[in-house]
Amino acid sequence: MSQNDILLEVEDLRTVFDTSEGAVRAVDGVDVTVRRGECLGVVGESGSGKSVTFSSVMGLVRAPGRIAGGRIRFDGRDLIGLGPRDMRAIRGRDISMTMQDALTALNPALTVGEQLAEMLNAHDEDLPARGGARRRAIREKSVEMLRLVGIPSPDSRLGQYPHEFSGGMRQRIMIAIALAPGPKLLIADEPTTALDVTIQAQVLELISDIRARLGMSVVLITHDLGVVAEHCDRVMVMYAGQVVEEGATVDVIANPRHPYTRGLLASIPRLSMRGQPIRPIEGQVPNLVGLPPQCRFYSRCPERMDSCLQTVAMRPAGPGRRARCIAIAEEAVA
C-alpha cells in the first residue's frame, strides 16, 4: 500500500474535555487510517469516543473540549494547527459530515434550496463567478443533488422547509448537502439510527451507491454491527475512548480477537438463537475520569488476568488486523 492510497491518517489522537470532576479523556490515543474509495465502519457504544474522534478530525470540538495531542493528516496536509480559514476551506469541500439527527442539523428557517445553495456558494469552485448564470448553475446543481439522493420531483421541493419532509427524506437532504461540493471523504455519524428499518435500508444503499459512483471514501459511524457487516470494507471497534480492534470486516466478524468485540457479537439477539440464552457483557462502561493505567475492558472481561492490570497497546493480530488485548501477544509468543 503506497502512501498515496491513504486519504486520512490519524495518529495518537487525544481529545480531552475539562470538567469539574477532572479531565475526561474521551479520545485517548486513537489511530485511524482511511484509504481512498473505501468504507470504514466505526462501531462502539455510547461514550466510546467514536463521534468525538471524527468531530476532532472535522475541527468541530468546542470548549470545554480540546485536542490535547496527536496528528491528523488528510490528503497530505496536517489539519491540526491549521488556521480557521484554511480549515473552513477543507471542511465541507473535502471532508463532509452528516449528523445523526437531521431535524436538528438542518436549519428550520431556511428552505432546502437555500441550504444547498449555501454549501455550493461556499465550496463549489466550478460555478460561474456571479450574476444570473451563477444562480442558475446553483439551482441546476441543487436539483441534480436532490435527484441523486432519490427525492421525487426535486424541482418543486427545493422551495420547501425541512419540516415538510419525512425523517428518511431529511436524512437524504442532509446527505445531498454534504455531497454537493464533491467531497473526498464523507463522515456519516449514525445516519440511520433514527430511522425505521425499511427506510434505513434505502439510505444505506444510497450511500454505498453514491460512494461507488463518485469514488469517495466513507466513514460510517454506527452502533449496529449488522450495518457494518453489510456496508463496510473495514471496521474499527471502539471502547471507552480507545480503538480495541480493527481489520477487514469479514475477518473481524468471523473471528473477533478482542473479548469486547466477541461480547458485542454475542449480545445481538438473533432469530436463529431462539430458545438459547444470549450472553450479555456484564457491567457497564467505566467512568472516563481518572482511569487507572490498565486494560479499560478489565472490569467486564470474562477472560481477565492479573497481567491485564497494565497499559495495553494495540498489537498485530493477523494480516491487516490489530487488537488491544494482552492475550494475543502471549499467544503469539507461545
Next chain:
Amino acid sequence: MTSLTNPLVQVENLSKVYEGRRSLANRLTGVEPFSVRAVNDVSFHVDRGEILGLIGESGCGKSTLGRAVLRLHEPTAGRVLFDGTDVTALSAGALKDMRRRMQIVFQDPYASLNPRSTVADIVGLPLRLHGLAASRSEMRDQVVGILEKVGLNAAHLDRYPHQFSGGQRQRIGIARALISHPEFIVCDEPVSALDVSIQAQIIQLLLELKDEMGLTYLFISHDISVIGYLSNRVAVMYLGEIVEMGPASDVLARPRHPYTQSLMSAVPDVDAPGHHQRVRLTGDLPSPLDPPPGCKFHTRCPLATDACKHAAPVPEEVSPGHRVACHRLHENLSVLETASRAEGC
C-alpha cells in the same frame, strides 16, 4: 383446566381514534377536524405464559395499541377481556384494582421515572396505591426484595434516577412494574433506548423474570431480531392494523405478507451480509391522517394491483394460527427466498 384453554388477554375489534378539537374556524367553515385512526379494528389474544411480539415501524400504532389494552388510553371501540373480565366496562375503582394485575414497562428510562423521587418512592408507589404493605418497614422489605430480583440492591434505595445509567433506570422501571405481582406486562420498546450490550442484559433479565414470576408479555418493538429472539407468537402491524400474525417460528421463517417480507429483508444481517434477496419498499409510510383506501399497504407494495386499491383484504389462515391479510397471498412467490434465509428459526 380453564386457565389453560382460556387466553389471559383477549382483544376484540379494538379501535382507537384521536379526534382533533373542533375549532371556531372549523365551525364557521364546516370543515371536519382531523381524526387519526391509530388502531383500527384489531383482534388478538395472548395466552397465559406466552410472549406475543408486536412489531411495526414508527407511527404504526403499536404503542397506542399497547396502552389501549391497559386502558391507559381509552379505546374508542372494541373490548379487552382480561382473565374473562371486560376491562373496557370496568368502573374507575375496579379498573384500579385490575391494574395491579396488568402493568407496563416504558421505552424511555429517562422520561418514565420522576426525577424528584427516590428509588424507594418510585418502586414503592404501587404498594401504596394498592394498599399492599401494612407498614413502612414492610414496604421497604418488599422494595428491596424486588430490587434484588432486577439486579439492584438496598444501597440504591435513597438515590435519584439521574444517578443511574440507562440500563439501571430500565431495571428500576421493571421493578416498579413487578412489585405488585402482576400477571401481564406490556413491554413497550423496553430495550430500544439502550446500547447493544445493555440491551442484551435487559432482555435476559425480562426472560428470567418471566419464568420466575409466571408472567405473560405483550412485547412491543420495532426490532425484528429482538422480537424474533424472544416471542412465542408475532403480530405485524402496519398503519393501525395487524397484517400478519402467527407462531414466531412460522411467521419469521415463512413470512407471507409482502410487508413482513420486506421488514425481514431490510434487517442488516451480521452473520450473512448481502446473502438475502431484498424485497424493496419504495417511498415512506403514508400519513395516518390520510391513510390510503383499500389495502393500506398498496402504495408501497411491490405486488399491488388495482384490486388492492379498492377493497381491504380479509385475514386468511394459511397454517394453524397463522393469519395473513393480503389480496395477493396466493400469487406471492417471494416466500421461498425468505424461507431459506431464516432456516433454523
